[in-house]
Amino acid sequence: EIVLTQSPGTLSLSPGERATLSCRASQSVTNAYLAWYQQRPGQAPRLLIYGASYRVTGTPDRFSGSGSGTDFTLTISRLEPEDFAVYYCQQYSRSPLTFGQGTKVEIK
């Protein structure tokens, strides 16, 4: 099983600041088969990015994903109030499909 470790656990930032979230895999994630999700309080997760860097329709361009192998990053260039949420990475390189434990982006 591929274990995904996200860091930091909590990121305290102010609106307008840049957020950098890390997702590290215990084994190589082939073909950059990694997705990112956003979960706001009381809501279901929402897909933001797949294939490590491809934004889905509706994902603002302030969100960007990068990385390969075992190290992946989600960057939010300038935080908007609606971006304060929990973010999860998910690998689909190898079964079972697994998620990271999440990074909470909170208002400082």
Added chain:
Amino acid sequence: EMRLVESGGGLVQPGGSLTLSCAVSGFTVSDNYLTWVRQPPGKGLEWVSLIYSGGSTFYADSVKGRFTISRDNSMNTLYLQMNNLRPEDTAVYYCASFAPAGLQTTNPQGWFDPWGQGTLVTVSS
């Protein structure tokens, strides 16, 4: 617009059974891959089960032999039959459409989009 609505959650005693439903609109269950993902209260996400359009099914080791995923094409509904429930099965259960990354084999590869709003299952005496 693709929409998924779960129902059937509730309180059940350890060892009991429960069946969750996921009513789908905007697409047909028979032509798509569908999945269940759960989230224990205050914790992260765990993939539970997946069904291919061709009918092949897959399960996480934690539920294998206890949970069964199925669908009713006439009702356009996905199900999760859960037997021998344990306290550690307590979670919000989400159904989601599974977007395959490529040709699917015995190694499911893809992401989850969109998701339903979830239904809470509590296993407790």
